[in-house]
Amino acid sequence: MGKLGRLLVIWGVLLPLLALPTTSEWGPGTVVIFGIWLKQQAWILGYPVRFDAVLCAGLLLIGVGLSIGTLARPGRR
Numbered sequence: 001m002g003k004l005g006r007l008l009v010i011w012g013v014l015l016p017l018l019a020l021p022t023t024s025e026w027g028p029g030t031v032v033i034f035g036i037w038l039k040q041q042a043w044i045l046g047y048p049v050r051f052d053a054v055l056c057a058g059l060l061l062i063g064v065g066l067s068i069g070t071l072a073r074p075g076r077r
Helices: 002-023 051-071
Strands: 041-044 047-050
Touching: 002 041, 002 051, 041 051, 047 051
Parallel strands: none
Antiparallel strands: 041 047
């Protein structure tokens, strides 16, 4: 269970970073890193999703991963 918790934390951090390049229209010579509006559309697996929903999902994965990692730790006696 501890490995699952670590995996969820890693995916929670990477999810917004993976969706970041899809938030803008790509033109010649454009690289979008800053200037992202939270209401902009991101595309995940072909579905349009608002970027603030992607951030919330990432925070949720981090929280669940930390909880699972903490609860899976064996107790000391």
